[in-house]
Amino acid sequence: MSAGTQAGRPRDPEVDERITRAAAELFGAHGWSGFSVDAVARRAGVGKASIYLRWPNKEALLVAALAGRLSGVKDIDTGSVRDDLVALARQVLNAFLGEDGGALLRLTVEAASVPAGQEHLDRFLQSQAAAARAIVRRGIERGQLGPDTSVTLLLDTISGGALNHALVAPARLRDQVAAGADRYAEELVDFVLRSVT
Amino acid sequence: MSAGTQAGRPRDPEVDERITRAAAELFGAHGWSGFSVDAVARRAGVGKASIYLRWPNKEALLVAALAGRLSGVKDIDTGSVRDDLVALARQVLNAFLGEDGGALLRLTVEAASVPAGQEHLDRFLQSQAAAARAIVRRGIERGQLGPDTSVTLLLDTISGGALNHALVAPARLRDQVAAGADRYAEELVDFVLRSVT
Incomplete structure (x- = not known):
């Protein structure tokens, strides 16, 4: 009998979501050293048994939360x-300003000491790099970018610019910065593009 | 009688330095929740009494370590x-790749929950912003930059680019990335400058 069908009842996906969200929030706020099944259960408003029915220990819970919620970025071909x-x-x-932004930021600092942390972080970083490489390749093929455009510098200035913008926002202005993020993304890209086109 | 002249002996600045360095390293590696006078004493190779002679508690010790070691950046007029x-x-x-880089990175994530953390982080961020504003002002005065050059975008791409470059370096490549940092700084600036000149 799998955990999913324990006692004959199907698992409630809404509860799964509430638990992994609470796990990501707790990890973002207090890091791995403040992470416990007890604290996640309290934050999610569920009993500890509901967590242990799904995951054997706090390591497995965090791994599942990060794997499910930090999905990386996608290459979008417009x-x-x-x-x-x-x-x-x-x-x-x-990714940095949204509801799992705290967990992602925390991961960049604690990757080495968190279960499977380096893999989660690498997955995010590699998704960024893959998207940037594909965008530059298509841009060169279409003649919109010079043939020696540096993927590294483009990625460092755009991803880094976005990260810096999110980082310097004090907690109390976070919603305001998030609301202006779409507009800022255009300003940032237009600024950087002037250097490669 | 001040702590500095306790028992008539002057404080040894080499011991001060060893303690604050250990405090910054410990904070960088384990954050505030892993921070204790005990652990700092062990890492510094001193007795706890040597710490309590100088600072009344772990809060004061961390504040002193961050204030003394994270000095911010300077505007350099070349x-x-x-x-x-x-x-x-x-x-x-x-700042991010050097020996106090871990503490600075940790501070960006934990500023809100660390004693005086937000002040320390703001001091660093404001030193960056002040330097960028002064550089742009002089650049405009000398006619090297257009009069509507965006300080925010220049700072986000240069500071953020540098931060991204430091962040994506895995721990095992950190020394290598640090060794190439001077050269990378030139590439990054030349890349960004093409967009504003």
């Missing part, structure tokens, strides 16, 4: 290098 | 906007 880069910048901004 | 920006980028790279 036909225009500018719009592709805007889509990338928006995803990076949303 | 006469050239390019060289001013390279100097700024190098300071940001060194």
Whole structure:
């Protein structure tokens, strides 16, 4: 009998979601050293048994929460290098300013000491790099970018610019910065594009 | 009688330095929740009494360590906007890749929950912003930059680019990335400058 059918009842996906969200929030706020099944249960408003029915220990719970919630960024092919880069910048901004942004930020600092942390972080970083490489390749093929455009510098300035923008926002202005993120992504990309076109 | 002259002996500045360095390292590695006078004493190789002679509690110890070691960046006026920006980028790279880089990175994530954390972080961020504003102002005065150059975008791409470059370096490549930081700062600035000149 699998955990999913324990006692003959199907697992409630809404409860799964509430638990993994609480796990990501707790990890973002207090890091791995403040992470416990007890604290996640309290934050999610469920009993500890509901967690242990799904995951054997706190390590497995955090791994599942990070794997399920930090999905990385996607390469979006809009036909225009500018719009592709805007889509990338928006995803990076949303990743850091959205509800799992605290967990992602925490992961960049604690990757080495968190279960499977380096793999989760690498997955995010590699998704960014893959998107940037594909955007630049298409831009060069369409003649919108010079053939020696540096993927590294484009990615560092766009992802890093988005990260810096999210980081310097004090907690009390976070919602306001998030509300302006779409507009900022365009300004950032137009600024950087002037250097490569 | 002040702590500095307790028992008639002057404080040994080498011991001060060893303690604050250990405090910054410990905070960088384990954050505030892993921070204790006991652990700092062990890491510094001193007795707990040597710490309590100088600071009344772990809060005061961390505040002193961060205040003394995270000095922010300086505006360096070289006469050239390019060289001013390279100097700024190098300071940001060194701040994150140097021996107190872990503490600075940790502070960006835990500022809200660390004693005086937000003040320390703001001091660092404001030193960056002040340097960028001064560099842009001089650049405009000398006619090297257009009069509507965005300080925010220049700072986000240069500081953020440097931060991203430092962040994506896995721990095992950190020394190698640090060794190439001076060269990278020039590439980054030349890339960004093409967009504003």
